[in-house]
Amino acid sequence: MRKITFGVANSLDNYIARSDGGVDWLLWTKEVSSITSKFWKTIDTVLWGRKTYEVAVRAGAPSFGNVKNYVFSRHMKKKAAKGFELISRDAVGFVRRLKAEPGKGICLMGGGEFGRSLFESDLIDEVVLNIHPVLLGSGIPLFHRMQQIDLRPIECRPLKNGCVLASYRVEHR
Amino acid sequence: MRKITFGVANSLDNYIARSDGGVDWLLWTKEVSSITSKFWKTIDTVLWGRKTYEVAVRAGAPSFGNVKNYVFSRHMKKKAAKGFELISRDAVGFVRRLKAEPGKGICLMGGGEFGRSLFESDLIDEVVLNIHPVLLGSGIPLFHRMQQIDLRPIECRPLKNGCVLASYRVEHR
Numbered sequence: 034m035r036k037i038t039f040g041v042a043n044s045l046d047n048y049i050a051r052s053d054g055g056v057d058w059l060l061w062t063k064e065v066s067s068i069t070s071k072f073w074k075t076i077d078t079v080l081w082g083r084k085t086y087e088v089a090v091r092a093g094a095p096s097f098g099n100v101k102n103y104v105f106s107r108h109m110k111k112k113a114a115k116g117f118e119l120i121s122r123d124a125v126g127f128v129r130r131l132k133a134e135p136g137k138g139i140c141l142m143g144g145g146e147f148g149r150s151l152f153e154s155d156l157i158d159e160v161v162l163n164i165h166p167v168l169l170g171s172g173i174p175l176f177h178r179m180q181q182i183d184l185r186p187i188e189c190r191p192l193k194n195g196c197v198l199a200s201y202r203v204e205h206r
Numbered sequence: 207m208r209k210i211t212f213g214v215a216n217s218l219d220n221y222i223a224r225s226d227g228g229v230d231w232l233l234w235t236k237e238v239s240s241i242t243s244k245f246w247k248t249i250d251t252v253l254w255g256r257k258t259y260e261v262a263v264r265a266g267a268p269s270f271g272n273v274k275n276y277v278f279s280r281h282m283k284k285k286a287a288k289g290f291e292l293i294s295r296d297a298v299g300f301v302r303r304l305k306a307e308p309g310k311g312i313c314l315m316g317g318g319e320f321g322r323s324l325f326e327s328d329l330i331d332e333v334v335l336n337i338h339p340v341l342l343g344s345g346i347p348l349f350h351r352m353q354q355i356d357l358r359p360i361e362c363r364p365l366k367n368g369c370v371l372a373s374y375r376v377e378h379r
Contacts, residue, residue: 176219185339
């Protein structure tokens with residue numbers, strides 16, 4: 034089974050973007066870039082919740098090359114951006130089949146309601162947060178109400194830019 | 207001016223207790239006890255939001271000795287538990303005066319709406335979170351919607367029990 038990593042940059046109060054999708058508060062450094070590109074080599078598929086996808090597209094990241102990009106939305110009216118494939122039905126079943134296929138790791142970007150359904154279906158194996166030193170106070174939330182998910186820490190690494198990279202293994206039920 | 211530290215144990219998804227006030231998920235070890243008692247020597251006053259106070263009283267912590275305990279609530283009908291003084295009006299003004307008095311550090315326990323009013327009045331100097339390795343999924347939230355608060359990291363220390371102790375200095379406005 035392929036590993037699914039829920040990876041995201043968040044504020045200390047767990048927002049992934051401002052209410053208007055703004056990510057001006059994200060700190061991007063060579064260190065982060067090096068960690069990201071190292072991780073990128075371990076995956077070949079990215080799963081996008083609709084809101085995170087919209088934030089990324091608006092921020093000018095039209096798609097991530099060299100990997101297969103799926104955006105999940107039941108109600109998205111627009112065509113998915115170039116490089117993205119829209120999955121509008123049975124997201125959980127689709128991801129379950131994807132996980133069972135041969136291949137490299139899978140990254141779930143952002144989360145919200147799509148993340149919740151994958152957590153509650155016990156499909157996520159690792160959680161990696163790049164926690165930024167700010168309380169945004171409002172915005173698009175990282176987590177939604179869901180079942181309890183127990184975690185086992187893998188690593189907690191303070192970055193030079195003031196962020197904390199915290200990774201956890203999900204304790205499968 | 208005395209330092210006010212916002213200190214609390216939280217889940218990775220930022221709850222301070224289950225919806226029913228349950229804190230069975232809190233991990234208490236000798237290491238945590240030693241960190242807490244070291245911190246305890248630097249303060250002489252604890253400020254409690256009403257919900258955190260109720261969680262603590264229910265968990266059998268009737269008051270914290272050797273420090274002055276204030277519980278803040280505009281609507282609490284019951285008399286405050288032994289060892290606590292109820293402040294029901296002008297919480298921000300009260301805390302501002304307290305901060306200007308001579309004395310040791312002040313700890314704000316929990317937060318919620320009371321925490322927000324102190325953050326927004328720029329009265330909090332440090333944020334210390336004992337982040338537990340669990341996504342509770344629901345419960346009493348640590349943070350409420352508020353203004354943006356910029357932070358500067360002081361320390362990020364992984365504890366033996368899987369928690370992460372993350373402390374930040376508030377960038378005053």
